[in-house]
Amino acid sequence: MKDINYYSTFIAVADDCPVSAAEVPQAKGGVKTVPVIQYEMISRSPYVYTQADVLFEVHADLERESFFSRSQACLRASALGKRYGWGIHHNAEGKMALYAVESEEYRKLLQDRSIKQVKAMRSSRKS
Incomplete structure (x- = not known):
């Protein structure tokens, strides 16, 4: 990567700058x-x-x-939940973590009625 930084340099105001303050x-x-x-x-x-x-x-x-x-598209459309078996938890600050569908943590989050529960979008409209 090219170094575009200045070193030991001062960039003064242009001669035609329209303000004096x-x-x-x-x-x-x-x-x-x-x-x-x-x-x-x-x-x-x-x-x-x-x-x-x-x-x-x-x-x-x-x-x-x-x-x-x-x-x-929101993360409900992500392949993480549609194809790869990852649940996505958003905490109270909107920050996210992944939980494997087979994990105890996933099961606990799935049963936690204090948080909103939504499903990942289906891959197809069939069945």
């Missing part, structure tokens, strides 16, 4: 822009991220937003 970038229409994400990362954690870290995180954030702007 720094401004905090603002989201547009409730959506974080590239400068907002960059500002938040660098200002909240000075000397933590490299240029590569910031550029990649901005890219990942924008791709995530684009990805979730479209409808996505």
Whole structure:
């Protein structure tokens, strides 16, 4: 991987920058822009991220937003539960763990009426 980071370097404000005092970038229409994400990362954690870290995180954030702007299949449609025999437990924080269908933990979760019970989607409409 090519090293795109700067070392022992200061990037000064451009000669044609339109402001004489720094401004905090603002989201547009409730959506974080590239400068907002960059500002938040660098200002909240000075000397933590490299240029590569910031550029990649901005890219990942924008791709995530684009990805979730479209409808996505939920994990009920995953082959883990449809084909491979794995139950997926979501805890109160939405974090997940896998449980083998033959395990005691799976059986306990299946019988736990304090949590919502749903099935993985069927592979076919038959039977």
